[in-house]
Structures are given as structure tokens and as C-alpha cells.
Amino acid sequence: MVLGRLDVFDKFDILFEAGKSGLHGLKGLGLVPMWILRNAPGVQFERMRPYNGFILKFKSWIITLGQEPLARDIWNLMRLPVAIWEETPKKLENIFLRQHSRRIS
16 A cells, blocks of 8 residues: 555654653664655654754665566556665765764754
């Protein structure tokens, strides 16, 4: 089953609200919450800010190796941008490390 746009945002709200008490506890443990999303709206970024968390936002849906038929179906049926990565691009790795370092220092 494929979730529609509103369903995906509702799922974020449900997960965010359910995890809010856990998010408060992360600060005491020195952990930084991170969400990996495709096409996140600004409100989700603002909701993570009080917890010193961050969101890695992707334009494409990243699919693991071996899932080429799924990627092809996603593109053919929904015209969503899809990418298959063998490894994380160095540029993305640097962004992640920079954001993480900024939040734990």
C-alpha cells in the first residue's frame, strides 16, 4: 500500500507526538534526534528545533541496492524521483557530520 501525501504527514505527527517524551530524555543523554525524510515541510523543521534535532531532507526517495524493481514501479506509477545508492555521497556525509558536530558541541 502506498501512502498519500497527507497520510505521510499524519504519520510524522503521530510519531513526533508519541516520541516527544523520549525526545526530552535525549538531551540528558547527550543524543541528537535526526529524521530522514523526503520533501519535509518547514513546520517539521521547526518542531525539531527545541530538541536540537535535525532533518536530512532528500528530493529523491533513496532505495537500497537490489530493489531496482521497486524503484522502477515507484517511478512508473507515481512519478516520484527515485535513486539507488551503493554508498552515501561524500557531500551528504559532510553535511551530516557538520550538522551533528554543531549540535553536540
